[in-house]
Amino acid sequence: SQTIHQWPATLVQPVGSPLSLECTVEGTSNPNLYWYRQAAGRGLQLLFYSVGIGQISSEVPQNLSASRPQDRQFILSSKKLLLSDSGFYLCAWSPSGGTEQFFGPGTRLTVL
């Protein structure tokens, strides 16, 4: 069966510090991968998605970036965090050509 992992589960970072959140998927090949951000009490905002290794599409211009160095690994990064980057970050995957998404447990990021 397929599983999706995200880490860390929680993170507190100072403003201006770098960020690296990792997401890995097991049990499937060539998945579509997604990064979402969810502010407290809000909906889901799609940040990035990828349909293959090295391919990244950005939905929202900001100081975040994403990379997909391996087929089942998706990384969300920032060189300098802003206060507004605080939120709940969710990684998701869907089968290639599929529509249903499967979400990871999320990372709660607090920027102070």
Added chain:
Amino acid sequence: GESVGLHLPTLSVQEGDNSIINCAYSNSASDYFIWYKQESGKGPQFIIDIRSNMDKRQGQRVTVLLNKTVKHLSLQIAATQPGDSAVYFCAENRRSYIPTFGRGTSLIVHP
């Protein structure tokens, strides 16, 4: 977008009652719809889906209704339980692999 910026609407029900959560979509070309449930501090989980060639689909205690004429989707939960308390999102597929999520509805079940 709207689903990101606004506070979530809330539906409060008594345990044992039926719950109806509504969602409006905008693109008549959407051909696939999904309902997700998100418990506090967790990622969303799939509940039920429906394709545009259907009007109704039933699962265990849940029913999704699709009205393409008015672009309206609803999720009905029978005999609502405290464990059903969560935020519920509808999603429509406008592009083949990029779903568009609705704003979400917070369901609160009172014992």
